[in-house]
Amino acid sequence: AQSVAQPEDQVNVAEGNPLTVKCTYSVSGNPYLFWYVQYPNRGLQFLLKYITGDNLVKGSYGFEAEFNKSQTSFHLKKPSALVSDSALYFCAVRDLSGGGADGLTFGKGTHLIIQP
Amino acid sequence: EAGVVQSPRYKIIEKKQPVAFWCNPISGHNTLYWYLQNLGQGPELLIRYENEEAVDDSQLPKDRFSAERLKGVDSTLKIQPAELGDSAVYLCASSPGQESGTEAFFGQGTRLTVV
DSSP: OOEEEOOOSEEEEETTSOEEEOOEEEOSSOEEEEEEEEOTTOOEEEEEEEOSSOSEEEOGGGOEEEEETTTTEEEEEESSOOGGGOEEEEEEEEETTTTSOSOOEEOOOEEEEEEO | OOOOEEEOSEEEEOTTOOEEEEEEOOTTOOEEEEEEEOTTSOOEEEEEEETTEEEEOTTSOTTTEEEEOGGGSOEEEEESSOOGGGOEEEEEEEESOTTTTOOOEEOOOEEEEEO
16 A cells, blocks of 8 residues: 655745755555645646656756655755745655556645745 | 646535536546545545546445546546535546656546535
8 A cells, every 4th residue: 555644734934945845655666756736726736756767856836856765755845935835735656566556645735834 | 738627616515415527637648537635635536547447446435426437538426415524625637647657637626515
């Protein structure tokens, strides 16, 4: 079975400061990892993904994430936060052990609040 | 390119009534998902289609929920009869296929309120 944990319900960051939203995962085999963002009354928007290759992946809106296999983590980061980054962020995983046959499993989400 | 289209955006019904949601995926996407998102929670997979075949419906409450994807394009999710606990956002998503590792693209969802 695959699972995702987002240990923080909410993260507060001052505008201009770096931000980190944490995610850890559990899979039987190798993972595909994703970050999505959700604004109020909107669907989920894709930010970035890790499939293979470099552990640091870059995505939309200046976000990046670092895959750490030994710590089974995929934390989302941004060097300088904007007020417009305030939203609900979801980490998701797909286990490749079954040939990637499973759907995405999402974490519970982390509210990111950027304070002016 | 049009994204995933869902309708209606909002639906309010009385308990025990039936309700249906419609989804039109991105053109050419073989994989279609229906997710349930409760308030303050992450999306939970209900059913996944590969073309017209339901390949994973293990989380679909089959006593009251049903889904179809005729011709492997549009899909409909139905609840009959609806219960108070079904109030949630129902999200549809599509992707080109499972093997490629591509991301899923989500629609805006249908917010269901059962009163």
